[in-house]
Ligand SMILES: [Fe+2]
């Protein structure tokens with residue numbers, strides 16, 4: 001185990017060549033992955049030179065190397081953070097005991113489900129985004145899309161490594177199935193709802209990377225606490241890459257909002273008439289992708305969440321910040337439904353852990369939205385983006401099947417049917433946004449609906465040719 005990544009067929013820092021059986025199994029999976037990438041990865045662009053970063057080390061500084069690469073030649077590999085000697089369980093029932101280097105038999109199924117569910121999201125997002133290259137608003141954005149895509153492919157490798165190494169035949173079968181499911185396919189859908197939703201234009205792509213990749217950050221961070229040490233070490237390095245995905249989303253929407261604000265102050269102030277995305281439409285897509293992403297945290301009261309914590313497999317976000325790590329006898333105060341009415345109640349803490357993680361996520365989303373609002377304020381525009389209530393438009397958990405306004409007020413089904421088009425993108429919004437999606441492929445040029453980035457990639461100017469013709 002070294003920080004530096006080897007230059008083998010499968011780049012890795014896990015001394016893969018010392019385990020011939022595992023190496024052969026992964027080398028047999030590799031061409032299937034490439035086939036999947038060519039079939040379900042980005043449409044077109046595969047033979048182009050793209051200015052991408054590739055992981056070359058797991059050191060905090062200098063872990064990435066930037067250069068032109070054709071996507072199918074990207075160095076997908078297996079990178080774990082170095083093992084910390086003497087690491088012990090720091091939460092749950094096994095607190096103080098040494099962490100596990102092998103899968104404990106009694107938690108095998110639970111752990112496999114955690115790994116497969118995380119793993120499934122990675123190829124799913126590549127599939128969801130595969131057509132976006134044709135309508136990129138700039139070469140800078142096109143390159144960012146592909147950077148996110150190749151790294152999601154690498155995240156799939158990270159989970160497949162765990163499946164192959166620690167779960168025997170079941171694990172190898174799961175690894176095959178990760179390449180068989182298809183986002184949005186009625187017969188073999190991806191596991192989680194938001195990963196079957198179409199990401200049919202760049203506004204949705206930016207919202208996805210802002211909100212859905214941020215769910216990924218929180219799930220990975222919770223798994224990075226795991227007492228199953230290989231999972232913890234894998235997830236810690238994935239988080240390094242994940243930060244860029246959220247940057248793409250947050251800065252992307254910030255640029256769309258800035259452009260809208262500029263257009264509000266020019267001509268007759270009609271943003272749509274001048275080829276922009278008006279702020280109320282941006283708010284609707286925020287409402288959609290934020291709530292789809294809230295669903296990914298699972299049910300509010302969950303025995304699975306309690307089991308994952310008790311067994312030491314999944315912690316809280318930055319577990320060390322909390323004063324107490326067993327959570328026996330403590331409670332979490334949260335809104336719940338009782339006989340169709342919302343009441344505030346204390347829920348046993350272990351059962352509330354999905355909601356605890358979701359609450360941390362919501363705070364993080366709010367910080368991003370605050371930065372968007374600062375942009376609007378700096379532009380002198382009187383509009384504020386708002387995160388809707390966590391009860392609004394939910395399809396998983398106790399709020400599913402009940403109706404709430406974005407402000408969190410309970411309403412009946414008829415009111416919802418009459419008003420949901422004011423809060424969520426309707427067919428006309430979708431048609432309008434799609435009508436803006438005309439590609440701009442000249443270096444340094446931007447589509448009408450988005451402001452240029454504040455700076456380029458890796459210190460390069462925004463006029464750099466991030467994708468070669
Ligand atoms: Fe990922």
Ligand SMILES: [Fe+2]
Pocket residue numbers: 152213216242245
């Ligand atoms: Fe991501």
